[in-house]
Amino acid sequence: MLKVMVVDDALVIRKNLTRFFTSLGHEVVAEAGTGVEAISKIQEIKDIDLITMDVTMPEMDGIEATKQICELNKDVKIVMITSHGQEELVSKALKAGAKNFVLKPITQEKVEQTIGVLFPEFASKEDEDTL
């Protein structure tokens, strides 16, 4: 089971991602609505395997938050949640240390596939067949 933090300023996205991760058998141990809040939580909760990170957020965007989190915790894997039109920002986020990105609309299938790529031990049978 993965321990996950969901970072997004949109409440509905946080709720949806939490539901997807929970139904896939993983645990959402923290949620954050800004990059600043995400950094605060990663300092409190060391044991996080995966973070989903919105690109554009108030106070501190997802790119700066990714950069700072990667310096604080080299083991955590960060996945950017983004839409087309933000390719340049995603590129910066990947340079900052993010491992992957998911394009909106977010579905449980996309979340499951991304987990399978980053954590092969949690890949679904269907994903394993395609890897």
Place this chain on the structure above:
Amino acid sequence: MKNNKFTHSLLEPIVNRTVTFLQEDMIIDVLNKTVDIDEVNDAILKDNTVMIGTGGDIQVILTFGYDQRLIEKLVYVFMDGEIVDEDEKEEIEQSVCCEIANTIIGNSIKNPMGESLISITPPILIKAAKSFTKYKNSTILVSVIKTNFGDLHLSAVGPKELFVDKLDFKEL
């Protein structure tokens, strides 16, 4: 309908993606057999309107205006039927409106001027605005998508030159 290839390049994919998003992702029937794009002098804004700007080669303002009943249906589908707490209802409704506009525009936007990127701003909600009116060289394009749960109004506001058929963008 006063369209040219640039109008279509910009707004038609957004209209088409909105239709498929409603039908396929939200399982909401679209009642219009065809969705027209019209050029107007004034556009009435709905109470629940989201605005997103584009940047880069093409700078326009796009709006998504939702009927309240449609928002309630979209929230229901987005939340997979989960009951929304009353104290979270307004925030959830606003974030659903913004996320849908952001996702649809992001999914459908293409650059009629070539391969370079068009960026989009974060969505913002417009409160208490009633309408916007064409001024000087601006162009307003509107499209109405009808559903069993009310309408979704799309509009694009930009400089008229953007929509001039013979403009040679490569020289810009």
